[in-house]
Amino acid sequence: MFREIVACVEYFKDGVCSNYIAETEFVYLKENKTVESIENSLGDILIVQGLAILNDVETKKCVEDFTKYICATIYPKCTLVANTQQANVIIPCKSTCTNAITSCNNIEQPSQIVQDILSLPTFPRNCSGLIKQTSPLNIEYPISNCDPLLQIKDEPRCFSPLVVDIAKVKSDSDTLNADYCHNGCCVPCPQSYNLYPQGYYVKGIFAAQIIKSISAIFSGFVLISYIILPKRRSHPSIMLLFISLSIFLYSSNVFFSIFNQKKIQCVDNITPSTQENNTLCAIQGAFLIFAAQASTIWAGIVMLNFHLHTVWDSNLLANKYIYIHLIAWGIPSLLTLIALTTASIKYQFGGFCTVAINIANELYFYPMLTIVIPSFLIHLYTSYHIFKSSKTSLTNSTLLSNIQHNQIIESLRIQSHAFLLVILLTIIVLFYWLFYFFNVKKIVEYSQNNEFLVKWLTCIQSGKGQNICSEISKNYMPSFFLLIAAEIINSLIGFILFGLFTNNIFWNDWNSFIKEKLSRSLIKKVEMPEQFFTI
Structure with missing residues (x-):
């Protein structure tokens, strides 16, 4: 002493x-x-x-x-x-x-x-x-x-963003998560967020979710319009009601987690969500699979109907709605059920739970592509037919052919909206599929890449910080801007629906509907009887 x-x-x-x-x-x-x-x-x-x-x-x-x-x-x-x-x-x-x-x-x-x-x-x-x-x-x-x-x-x-494995501190033989913890330090959930500069991923996903929220509002407005406006509830316009419904369901998926991403992504501070450990992840993932498949199928049905009407002058689908609904809602339900029964819904990247990478092609992308690509080819043929008919009508000088020519031009204008929908939907699906196929594997499999793990952990544990160490991730992870671009492009479908189908006629229908409701209200007020008895 x-x-x-x-x-x-x-x-x-x-x-x-x-x-x-x-x-x-x-x-x-x-x-x-x-x-x-x-x-x-x-x-x-x-x-x-x-x-x-x-x-x-x-x-x-x-x-x-x-x-x-x-x-x-x-x-x-x-x-x-x-x-x-x-x-x-x-x-x-x-x-x-x-x-x-x-x-x-x-x-x-x-x-x-x-x-x-x-x-x-x-x-x-x-x-x-x-x-x-x-x-x-x-x-x-x-x-x-x-x-x-x-x-x-x-x-x-454990240097930030790593966190201490509390379970291993209490018992050397225990760990919070064997996949994401190493010798007492854990990569916190969501793991991919830590591989990019600090805050980038959170802000990027939030920006994509804001865009998707607005997309949901736009598609919801189109849906309400087709429910309320009388002229929109008959064939073939009613098909746009159902495609609006499926696109709204797809876009509104964002509301599961817009202000709290982690409640979908993670079950705790370390463990990513799966349908088995996070019920909300299971519901959101199932919701996403169902709505995405339904949107694609309804888009295909709309295009097929236009093709039949324009090329073959056929109204075949007008009285086949029972079968159409069985296909348009039944196939997505079946694919969703398969995903749930095989426990294939989990969080892997981005902002949502979705289909596991090992089965994503079979359950998610291939079914969509089997609809999108044929629809695209059908519309190429339909457009060719309209163009050919238009060219033929120009050589004829009779009054009737002039009328027919105007009708063809109007059909071509309408066709362009549907064709653009298919083109843009095809681009979105293909872009997202290619990104998912070639890039998401990198995010999911990085934990199995020992070379990357050693380099990244050594950098972090040398006290250099997440921002500097993200430079190492560039050689192994997808580009941050490509990743966010995929999320944003995938969120634009509601904007596309709104932009293509809210034309002058659409707004005139709303104007007429509001005027009619106001007129009826005024008439009721004028004709209203006395409220009191005369004694």
């Missing part, structure tokens, strides 16, 4: 020495020194603590014993003497020095971390002589009545 007028202050949480000194314990500081200033000077120790999780047992033991030596000599513990300005300084035991030398010097093939520790000027060369040249440690190491600085906890040093 050593008694002197000293500064005896409490240590704090998460410091370099927090595994050995409790935050409620007092440590000795010289005048004009603070714990914060000392911690700032120990950056090298923090880095070797961080990198220790990526190394073998011998290296970790060297790091632990060296840290213990540093803490014992920089922060000797002390106890305050009641009603005085004096304190008892507890001198560290000689073992804190000898253990560091033994653990680090006796490694046959020292890792780079061990070599870095041995080259530090603060590493002890021997344990004889004075502990330090300055008071109160200007004495030789005692071997009894001293502080061995025992380990009070075994919490690894």
